[in-house]
Amino acid sequence: xxxxxxxxxxxxxxxxxSLEESYELLKSKNLKLDMSRGKPGADQLDLSMKLLxxxxxxxxxxxxxxxxxxxxxxxxGTAESKAxxxxxxxxxxxxxxxxxNSSLNxxxxxVSQLMTHGIDGQTPWGKLDTVKFLCPSPGYDRHFSICxxxxxxxxxxxxxxxxxxxxxxERLVREDDSVKGLWCIPKYSNPTGVTYSDETVRRLAxxxxxxxxxxxxxxNAYCVHHLKEQGDTLLNILEQCxxxxxxxxxxxxxxxxxxxxxxxxxxxxxTGQKNIKWLKGRIGMQTIGPDKLNQLRHTLCFPTLxxxxxxxxxxxxxxxxKFEAVINALKDIEDLCSWETPNGGYFVSVxxxxxxxxxxxxLCKEAGVVLTPAGVTFPYGKDPKDQNLRIAxxxxxxxxxxxxxxxxxxxxxxxxxxxxxxxxx
Amino acid sequence: xxxxxxxxxxxxxxxxxSLEESYELLKSKNLKLDMSRGKPGADQLDLSMKLLxxxxxxxxxxxxxxxxxxxxxxxxGTAESKAxxxxxxxxxxxxxxxxxNSSLNxxxxxVSQLMTHGIDGQTPWGKLDTVKFLCPSPGYDRHFSICxxxxxxxxxxxxxxxxxxxxxxERLVREDDSVKGLWCIPKYSNPTGVTYSDETVRRLAxxxxxxxxxxxxxxNAYCVHHLKEQGDTLLNILEQCxxxxxxxxxxxxxxxxxxxxxxxxxxxxxTGQKNIKWLKGRIGMQTIGPDKLNQLRHTLCFPTLxxxxxxxxxxxxxxxxKFEAVINALKDIEDLCSWETPNGGYFVSVxxxxxxxxxxxxLCKEAGVVLTPAGVTFPYGKDPKDQNLRIAxxxxxxxxxxxxxxxxxxxxxxxxxxxxxxxxx
Numbered sequence: 001x002x003x004x005x006x007x008x009x010x011x012x013x014x015x016x017x018s019l020e021e022s023y024e025l026l027k028s029k030n031l032k033l034d035m036s037r038g039k040p041g042a043d044q045l046d047l048s049m050k051l052l053x054x055x056x057x058x059x060x061x062x063x064x065x066x067x068x069x070x071x072x073x074x075x076x077g078t079a080e081s082k083a084x085x086x087x088x089x090x091x092x093x094x095x096x097x098x099x100x101n102s103s104l105n106x107x108x109x110x111v112s113q114l115m116t117h118g119i120d121g122q123t124p125w126g127k128l129d130t131v132k133f134l135c136p137s138p139g140y141d142r143h144f145s146i147c148x149x150x151x152x153x154x155x156x157x158x159x160x161x162x163x164x165x166x167x168x169x170e171r172l173v174r175e176d177d178s179v180k181g182l183w184c185i186p187k188y189s190n191p192t193g194v195t196y197s198d199e200t201v202r203r204l205a206x207x208x209x210x211x212x213x214x215x216x217x218x219x220n221a222y223c224v225h226h227l228k229e230q231g232d233t234l235l236n237i238l239e240q241c242x243x244x245x246x247x248x249x250x251x252x253x254x255x256x257x258x259x260x261x262x263x264x265x266x267x268x269x270x271t272g273q274k275n276i277k278w279l280k281g282r283i284g285m286q287t288i289g290p291d292k293l294n295q296l297r298h299t300l301c302f303p304t305l306x307x308x309x310x311x312x313x314x315x316x317x318x319x320x321x322k323f324e325a326v327i328n329a330l331k332d333i334e335d336l337c338s339w340e341t342p343n344g345g346y347f348v349s350v351x352x353x354x355x356x357x358x359x360x361x362x363l364c365k366e367a368g369v370v371l372t373p374a375g376v377t378f379p380y381g382k383d384p385k386d387q388n389l390r391i392a393x394x395x396x397x398x399x400x401x402x403x404x405x406x407x408x409x410x411x412x413x414x415x416x417x418x419x420x421x422x423x424x425x
Numbered sequence: 426x427x428x429x430x431x432x433x434x435x436x437x438x439x440x441x442x443s444l445e446e447s448y449e450l451l452k453s454k455n456l457k458l459d460m461s462r463g464k465p466g467a468d469q470l471d472l473s474m475k476l477l478x479x480x481x482x483x484x485x486x487x488x489x490x491x492x493x494x495x496x497x498x499x500x501x502g503t504a505e506s507k508a509x510x511x512x513x514x515x516x517x518x519x520x521x522x523x524x525x526n527s528s529l530n531x532x533x534x535x536v537s538q539l540m541t542h543g544i545d546g547q548t549p550w551g552k553l554d555t556v557k558f559l560c561p562s563p564g565y566d567r568h569f570s571i572c573x574x575x576x577x578x579x580x581x582x583x584x585x586x587x588x589x590x591x592x593x594x595e596r597l598v599r600e601d602d603s604v605k606g607l608w609c610i611p612k613y614s615n616p617t618g619v620t621y622s623d624e625t626v627r628r629l630a631x632x633x634x635x636x637x638x639x640x641x642x643x644x645n646a647y648c649v650h651h652l653k654e655q656g657d658t659l660l661n662i663l664e665q666c667x668x669x670x671x672x673x674x675x676x677x678x679x680x681x682x683x684x685x686x687x688x689x690x691x692x693x694x695x696t697g698q699k700n701i702k703w704l705k706g707r708i709g710m711q712t713i714g715p716d717k718l719n720q721l722r723h724t725l726c727f728p729t730l731x732x733x734x735x736x737x738x739x740x741x742x743x744x745x746x747k748f749e750a751v752i753n754a755l756k757d758i759e760d761l762c763s764w765e766t767p768n769g770g771y772f773v774s775v776x777x778x779x780x781x782x783x784x785x786x787x788l789c790k791e792a793g794v795v796l797t798p799a800g801v802t803f804p805y806g807k808d809p810k811d812q813n814l815r816i817a818x819x820x821x822x823x824x825x826x827x828x829x830x831x832x833x834x835x836x837x838x839x840x841x842x843x844x845x846x847x848x849x850x
């Protein structure tokens with residue numbers, strides 16, 4: 001296919017006309033496809049049905065200390081579930097608190113605690129005029145929503161192929177004591193798929209923030225979610241922080257939402273001992289404790305890290321063809337967009353020509369394919385170049401995904417042509 | 426037994442000496458008994474083991490709308506679990522939000538939301554100099570802890586045999602716009618066992634608070650937890666509030682912690698539509714949704730209210746003898762203390778002679794029986810008369826409970842004698 005980028009207005013218009021015909025044809029099929037959220041598909045969920053048989057009426061519900069997990073108690077999680085997450089995150093069990101089923105909930109609660117109570121004897125954030133978070137962008141919309149909810153000002157920082165722009169991060173945290181936090185998805189980042197380089201992790205651990213209550217929110221949502229046999233490796237941030245003199249600089253989050261069930265998994269936070277103590281001070285007031293029977297289900301199902309890794313390989317088998325379908329489709333329009341091919345995670349991040357993303361999402365929606373709304377991968381929903389689109393290929397069955405991608409590529413072409421025609425006019 | 430209250434100093438001293446001998450004998454047995462917390466006993470937990478077989482690898486995990494409950498979504502709870510709590514609380518399903526496993530957590534979160542965001546366009550409580558809650562006392566220590574955590578000033582209000590002293594409540598909420606909340610355990614109250622009278626509920630619903638953002642926190646923790654065949658009845662507060670013009674005046678809480686498993690149950694809040702909308706505004710930012718598979722377990726196990734009621738009768742069978750053992754033991758020392766005999770709930774509240782409660786708890790502890798610390802049933806742990814003790818008879822097996830009560834009564838006698846001897850000296 002000749003490139004649109006070098007065509008005359010006449011040729012562009014002709015091509016646009018023919019593409020619009022194809023578009024109308026697809027539209028007439030009344031598609032109802034969804035590539036908007038990072039949801040596991042039904043076949044992935046089927047992999048974990050054994051979890052539902054792990055604890056039955058015949059199972060002993062005692063933990064290793066002979067404590068009855070059916071009853072009140074153990075507000076910070078069972079020893080076994082701490083060990084599970086400690087293995088997964090390569091930390092010590094005493095650095096872990098296991099909560100309910102939502103790591104987002106744990107992030108939200110920690111920000112909430114910082115707002116009302118502060119940390120390290122510093123002023124509660126809610127009593128300050130301005131609190132800022134650095135937001136590597138494109139990034140995860142639900143991180144940004146937490147900031148918006150609490151009135152935290154978001155400062156976008158560019159995402160590069162090795163992680164956030166570290167020169168910018170270092171400068172901002174050093175200069176401004178209202179910069180209190182930094183969102184990170186360090187492995188198979190949402191949405192770009194990038195895994196932070198060793199240098200990035202080291203520089204993050206070595207940050208010298210002006211605010212003593214600055215914290216890194218390290219959302220390691222995809223830590224074991226490889227697509228390839230040989231997954232990316234990520235430097236251990238807690239170890240690096242220890243080396244640089246402060247494990248309490250970071251809150252690490254993880255969950256089994258995309259390992260077992262989003263609607264019935266486990267979530268955890270790992271951090272330094274001062275933070276752990278601070279967290280326990282709230283948890284003791286806040287709750288009677290997490291669902292310990294669901295913790296038991298998970299630890300019985302995955303007694304070793306090897307069991308977990310074997311399970312994740314089954315996920316990868318299902319997901320790999322879906323990601324390949326997306327990448328293959330994109331290759332046909334490679335002069336009109338760019339993307340990173342991820343080695344894991346849940347997304348493919350596509351950059352269109354400048355000013356086309358919103359129009360692509362609109363065209364897709366009109367024809368029955370829902371994308372994550374254009375812009376939401378940036379703070380306040382404002383993509384400065386209107387170019388980023390997040391494709392979530394995991395939920396639809398592969399034949400639907402292929403159809404959706406056919407339409408997606410068509411829409412990118414049409415939107416690009418509209419733009420190019422305007423340009424040459 | 427002749428009453429200590431009319432004895433001479435000599436007689437008192439003689440009796441004390443002989444009781445102390447019995448105390449030392451019991452102490453030498455190295456008892457390790459716990460009557461401190463309202464925990465179900467293991468035999469009660471055994472009643473709910475069917476819950477663990479309700480959802481297996483063979484179960485369809487779809488809800489009535491064909492939604493896969495294993496996946497993300499439905500942040501406010503499944504339709505079925507809303508119906509479950511609606512039946513239990515005699516409200517409409519659309520008035521219900523079902524959360525995780527801890528109703529305390531929902532109370533905490535609502536107070537937290539009021540602190541950071543406020544409600545009805547009013548100033549967030551965290552930005553006010555003073556926020557006060559009315560605390561019927563004796564009451565539940567974990568309610569008081571939430572207030573302490575958020576720096577909310579607690580105003581004790583006397584608990585009577587019909588609920589909180591309503592003259593006092595009406596006066597305080599009418600006069601002072603910093604009075605923003607009222608804690609209530611309206612049925613089988615913790616610890617007094619009192620169920621609020623119809624008049625009390627009507628007067629609460631009809632309150633005219635000076636603060637537009639005043640809310641009643643209606644912790645209906647024991648709504649179906651009867652001990653007798655014919656349980657107490659409680660007027661429907663939401664209905665009464667509607668009659669008096671405002672369902673949004675009340676947040677109702679309930680959980681299955683003491684129905685199924687404290688370590689794996691469900692919790693819910695019921696309230697008016699404006700509050701529901703306000704809550705959903707936070708929930709959407711806060712979490713990916715509750716554990717819907719555990720909701721499914723519960724709704725499959727208890728398809729009708731009749732199933733739930735039959736189940737609660739089994740609990741009552743186990744608990745009734747335990748409460749009888751406590752009451753029978755107390756009868757032997759009835760001149761030295763007073764109590765209400767509850768028709769349900771989890772506690773027996775005992776008032777000793779003035780100034781004896783702390784000493785009784787101390788004596789019990791020394792001899793190996795743990796009581797809820799004296800004082801904690803009052804705001805800031807300060808029982809003005811040092812007379813209230815909360816007995817939690819549910820957790821220990823009955824033979825242990827009887828032993829513990831023997832010691833308890835002995836300690837009440839000794840502490841009373843110490844007091845009386847001082848008095849006649």
